[in-house]
Amino acid sequence: MQYQSQAVSKLYFMAAIGLFIGQILFGVILGLQYVIGDFLFPEIPFNVARMVHTNLLIVWLLFGFMGAAYFMVPEEAETELFSPKLAIALFWIFLIAGALTIVGYLAVPYATLANITGNDLLPTMGREFLEQPTITKIGIVIVALGFLFNISMTVLKGRKTAISMVLLLGLWGLAIFFLFSFYNPENLVLDKMYWWWVVHLWVEGVWELILGAILAFVLIKMTGVDREVIEKWLYVIIAMSLITGIIGTGHHFYWIGMPEYWQWWGSIFSALEPIPFFMMVIFAFNMVNRRRREHPNKAAMLWAIGTPVMAFLGAGVWGFMHTLAPVNYYTHGTQITAAHGHMAFYGAYVMVVLAIISYAMPLLRGRAAANSNKSQVLEMWSFWLMTVSMVFITLFLTGAGILQTYLQRVSENPQPFMVVQEKIALFYWMREVAGVIFLIGLILYVMSFFIGGEEEAIA
Amino acid sequence: MSEKFTKSMSRNIFYGGAAFFFLLFVALTFDTTRALPERDHRQNITEQVAFGKKVWEKNNCIGCHTLLGEGAYFAPELGNVYTRFGNSKEAIMAFIKGRPVEGIQGRRSMPQFNLTDEELEAVAEFLKWSSEINTANWPPNVQG
Ligand code: HEM
Ligand code: HEM
Ligand SMILES: [Fe+2]
Numbered sequence: 185m186q187y188q189s190q191a192v193s194k195l196y197f198m199a200a201i202g203l204f205i206g207q208i209l210f211g212v213i214l215g216l217q218y219v220i221g222d223f224l225f226p227e228i229p230f231n232v233a234r235m236v237h238t239n240l241l242i243v244w245l246l247f248g249f250m251g252a253a254y255f256m257v258p259e260e261a262e263t264e265l266f267s268p269k270l271a272i273a274l275f276w277i278f279l280i281a282g283a284l285t286i287v288g289y290l291a292v293p294y295a296t297l298a299n300i301t302g303n304d305l306l307p308t309m310g311r312e313f314l315e316q317p318t319i320t321k322i323g324i325v326i327v328a329l330g331f332l333f334n335i336s337m338t339v340l341k342g343r344k345t346a347i348s349m350v351l352l353l354g355l356w357g358l359a360i361f362f363l364f365s366f367y368n369p370e371n372l373v374l375d376k377m378y379w380w381w382v383v384h385l386w387v388e389g390v391w392e393l394i395l396g397a398i399l400a401f402v403l404i405k406m407t408g409v410d411r412e413v414i415e416k417w418l419y420v421i422i423a424m425s426l427i428t429g430i431i432g433t434g435h436h437f438y439w440i441g442m443p444e445y446w447q448w449w450g451s452i453f454s455a456l457e458p459i460p461f462f463m464m465v466i467f468a469f470n471m472v473n474r475r476r477r478e479h480p481n482k483a484a485m486l487w488a489i490g491t492p493v494m495a496f497l498g499a500g501v502w503g504f505m506h507t508l509a510p511v512n513y514y515t516h517g518t519q520i521t522a523a524h525g526h527m528a529f530y531g532a533y534v535m536v537v538l539a540i541i542s543y544a545m546p547l548l549r550g551r552a553a554a555n556s557n558k559s560q561v562l563e564m565w566s567f568w569l570m571t572v573s574m575v576f577i578t579l580f581l582t583g584a585g586i587l588q589t590y591l592q593r594v595s596e597n598p599q600p601f602m603v604v605q606e607k608i609a610l611f612y613w614m615r616e617v618a619g620v621i622f623l624i625g626l627i628l629y630v631m632s633f634f635i636g637g638e639e640e641a642i643a
Numbered sequence: 644m645s646e647k648f649t650k651s652m653s654r655n656i657f658y659g660g661a662a663f664f665f666l667l668f669v670a671l672t673f674d675t676t677r678a679l680p681e682r683d684h685r686q687n688i689t690e691q692v693a694f695g696k697k698v699w700e701k702n703n704c705i706g707c708h709t710l711l712g713e714g715a716y717f718a719p720e721l722g723n724v725y726t727r728f729g730n731s732k733e734a735i736m737a738f739i740k741g742r743p744v745e746g747i748q749g750r751r752s753m754p755q756f757n758l759t760d761e762e763l764e765a766v767a768e769f770l771k772w773s774s775e776i777n778t779a780n781w782p783p784n785v786q787g
Contacts, residue, residue, distance in 0.1 A: 218717065221751030226744065229754050230717050231706020294703040295756070303701065310700025312714050346654070368700075370693040372773060373683040376713065377675070412650055419653035420644070426661040430668045439781035440711045443678045447779070449671065514783060517712030517720065598786045601719040602751070 185547045187258040189265035194548045195275050196251030197541045201630065203244035203282075204534075208623050210237040215616040219609050228290065235289050235315045241529065242313065243282050248537030249358075249394055253335050253351060255544045256401050261342025266334050274330045281323045285316055307368055311379060314365045321365055328359040346415035347404075350422060351397035357390030373441035384433045388457060388499075391533065392425040395495070396464070398536050402488045402543050403468065407475035417467045424460035432457050435507050439516055447509035454507045458500030461532075464492035481546065481554035483563040483632075487539035490571060494531025502527055502578065514593050519585035519611075527578040535571075538629075545633070558636030562628055569625030576618040584611035682777040695769025698762045707753065709787075711778060717751060720787030725767075725774040727785050732767040739763060 185191065210233050217223045217230050224233070258265050265271060288297045294310075301317035303309050308318045316324070332355060339348050364381040400418045404411055434450025468489055479485060502524040506515040515521070542563065546555045554560065591604045599607075680686075699705075704721070705714040711722040719727075728734040739756065740763060746752030758766070 217751070220749070222746040222748060225746040225752045226754055229707075230751070231703050231715065234706050234715055234717075235703070294706075295701045298701045304697075307697060307700060310703050310705065312705050315703060315706070346650070370688055370696060371683055371685050372696060372710075373679060373776060375696075376711065413644075416644060416648070416650040416653050419650065419657045423653065423657035423660045426657070427664050430661075430664045431671075433668065434671075436713075437675075439778045440713070441679070441682045441776040441778055443675055443682065444779050446675075513781060516781065517709040517714070517716065519716060522716055592786050593783045598784045600786050605751070 185550070187264050189268040189271075190255050190258050190544075191548060192265065192268050192271040192275070193251040193255035193544060195272065196247045196254060197545060197548075199275070199279055200244045200247040200251060200537060200541070203240050203247065205626060205630065206286075207237055207240035207244060208619075208626050210234075210240065212616070212619050212623055215612070215619045218612045219616065232289055232294070236286055238313055239289075239315065240286065245533050245537060247278070248533075248541070249355065250331055251544075252394075252398050252537065252540045253331075253355060255540065255548075256351065256398070257335050257338050257348055258342075260345045260348040260401070261339050263338065263342035266337035266341065270330060270334050274327050274334075277323070278327045281320055281327075285320045288317065289315075306366065308366055311368070311375070313383060314379070318366075321362075325359070325362065328362070332356060332359060345411070346418060347397050347400050350393050350400075350418060354390045354393030354395075354397060357393065358386060361385045361390060376440045377437070377442065380433055380436045384436055385430070387528070387532075388429040388432060389426060392429065392460065393422050395491075395532055395536050396422045396425070398540050399464065399468065399488065399491060402484065402539055403471045405543065406479040406481070406485055406488065407471050408477045409471050409474050414471060417463075417471075421460050421463045421467065424456075424463060428453050428456040428459060435509075435512065438509050438512055451508045455504065457507075458496065458504050461492070461496040461500040465496050468492045479553065481543060481560070483555070483560045483567070484539060484542040486564055486567050487535055487542050490567065491531065491535040491539055494527065494535055494571060494574075496531070497575075498524065498527030498529070498531035498578070502582075514589050515585065518588050518592075519581045519608075520589065521585075523578045523581035523585055526581065527574060530570075530574045551637075555632075556636035556639035558639055559632050560636075562632040562635060566625045566629035566632060569628065570622055573618045573621040573625060577615050577622065580611045580615040580618060584608045584615075587611070684772075684775060684777075687772055687775070689768070691765050691768045692772045694762075695765035695767070695772075698758065698766040699769055702756050702758075704766075710773065711776070712781065718753065720782060721770055721773075722776075722778070723774050723782055723785065723787055725771045727787065732764070732771055735767040735770060736763045739766070 213224065213228070213233050214230065214237055217233065254265065254271055292300075297317060298309050301319050303318055306318050308321055309315055335355065336352060339352060361382055364378050367378050369375050396418050400414050403409065404414050431449055432454035434446040435454040437446035437450055468491075472485070472489065506512050506520050506524065546553065555563070587608045588604055591599050591607065592601060707715050707718040709716065709720045709722070712720065724735060725732070728738070739758065742753045742755045744755045
């Protein structure tokens with residue numbers, strides 16, 4: 185650790201991992217409810233468990249991004265953080281607000297939560313991923329502004345590298361597009377259109393800048409390749425992300441009441457969206473091949489290489505699979521979507537956060553450049569367990585999705601949704617098994633922080 | 644990448660490309676906004692439909708169902724449930740009203756929301772309005 189104030193990122197990383205565990209526990213509950221329909225009913229209905237699962241995912245990724253920024257920006261700007269105290273205060277505010285929201289989901293019916301938080305004054309609740317009470321959303325904006333102020337001031341007073349500029353741009357974009365979550369018109373079509381300005385322009389827009397910046401940072405540190413080369417790649421990759429991804433939003437506008445020209449705009453531009461992900465793969469392997477040092481943190485290297493590969497598979501390949509309008513006509517809103525959503529989120533954003541945590545944590549804990557061999561071996565086991573089980577979750581859901589699409593939408597005698605779901609239950613059972621293995625991988629991951637500490641760390 | 648292609652060139656492509664395509668997106672959004680009233684039949688959004696959307700949101704129906712293909716994949720698509728139920732709001736209301744509090748053993752269950760008659764009618768009216776949006780013929784058939 186080169187700057188004292190980087191230490192605040194440790195809090196953020198610990199919270200991220202804690203919430204990650206919660207997310208996966210609820211994932212496994214959801215998976216079971218898929219096959220044992222009344223499991224935990226009516227105490228925890230499916231929609232409640234799902235909200236907890238997806239909102240925890242978003243929140244822990246945000247903790248991860250903020251931790252990454254607090255770790256990276258001082259080093260990039262070559263100066264202490266503008267205000268470590270503000271960073272710590274915002275951490276607690278965000279954690280407590282987040283925890284209260286989750287408790288709210290679980291403790292009272294959603295309609296009651298809407299009433300007691302005054303949703304009628306400014307109705308924003310009840311839309312996928314944006315289920316948080318309006319006051320929580322306002323809290324998120326306040327925390328984000330404080331965070332952005334802190335990070336921007338740090339960059340302003342120090343060295344301005346391409347990596348910190350791109351990271352900042354991504355984080356500002358994240359906050360700005362979130363503001364569209366406050367726009368909830370009575371007209372469902374308009375509501376849906378601007379909903380995608382949050383969701384799509386996040387994951388296939390500004391978040392890719394954050395992804396690129398974190399990946400570039402870790403690769404510079406680990407390979408020692410010249411910054412000029414890495415930053416050149418970074419700009420080209422994110423240029424492709426936005427050139428394809430912004431108009432690519434159209435792949436969500438096919439069937440929600442928008443003009444039909446979006447079938448062309450959306451299909452053509454989103455078909456190009458895999459390009460930046462493919463470039464990330466080439467970039468990462470290239471930099472590793474040209475490395476000027478052997479970094480002792482093998483586990484971090486594994487995450488850093490795994491990220492572009494899995495992001496390309498999940499976002500690029502699985503995204504392309506259903507993005508052309510004539511295909512999407514049949515697959516829209518099926519298990520194919522769920523398959524893609526899982527691998528894309530895991531491969532791109534979960535893995536990049538775990539990569540920066542893996543790189544930063546040994547330094548933050550004063551263990552020189554890397555953990556002991558024992559701890560790294562366990563972490564690498566957890567990498568393989570989680571990644572391979574995520575591949576299987578995706579494959580099983582894809583199998584379920586193909587059958588669902590055929591039986592319910594393509595075959596001569598289309599069958600009702602509930603009938604089809606029962607026919608494909610075997611795939612859901614297999615997904616559940618893979619999910620439990622994912623959970624085991626996560627437990628090993630957490631354990632890797634606690635073992636091998638007494639052994640000599642690797643310098 | 645070649646030496647002749649410099650970092651500042653790549654930076655310019657990024658800023659230029661991002662700005663251009665964002666502006667194009669905004670322009671398309673304007674055009675869409677003008678074309679939309681034809682397709683979303685907004686003239687039929689009565690107070691009751693608007694209230695129905697609130698009921699929909701307040702009870703987080705989207706956490707189990709899809710609506711026009713977006714949402715959760717646990718329960719049937721509802722964008723066309725009005726047609727599936729034989730163009731009957733009464734059937735929709737009866738279904739929602741009839742959910743057992745303890746669920747249905749072994750089957751995916753929908754909660755009993757204890758909606759008032761006013762809320763029930765509104766949410767059914769909202770689903771009817773939704774089924775009349777011009778969705779380019781989606782879903783492929785009545786099963787959703
Ligand atoms: C890391 C990047 C990405 C992430 C995290 C991601 C995640 C998701 C998620 C969660 C959904 C479901 C949204 C909902 O609930 O309705 C979705 C939908 C979709 N994604 Fe992605 N995605 C990514 C990149 C891509 C790319 C690159 C493509 C195209 C090549 C793509 C194509 C699609 C399509 C077509 C849908 C709509 C599916 C439907 O009609 O039901 N995605 N994505
Ligand atoms: C890091 C790992 C995971 C990530 C990133 C993740 C992400 C997501 C996302 C983005 C959604 C919304 C899906 C969409 O709209 O397409 C979702 C829903 C869901 N997840 Fe996960 N998840 C993870 C792990 C798991 C595990 C281990 C399980 C189960 C064993 C699971 C089960 C589910 C289920 C059943 C849903 C609801 C799908 C539906 O709407 O019907 N998830 N998850
Ligand atoms: Fe998208």
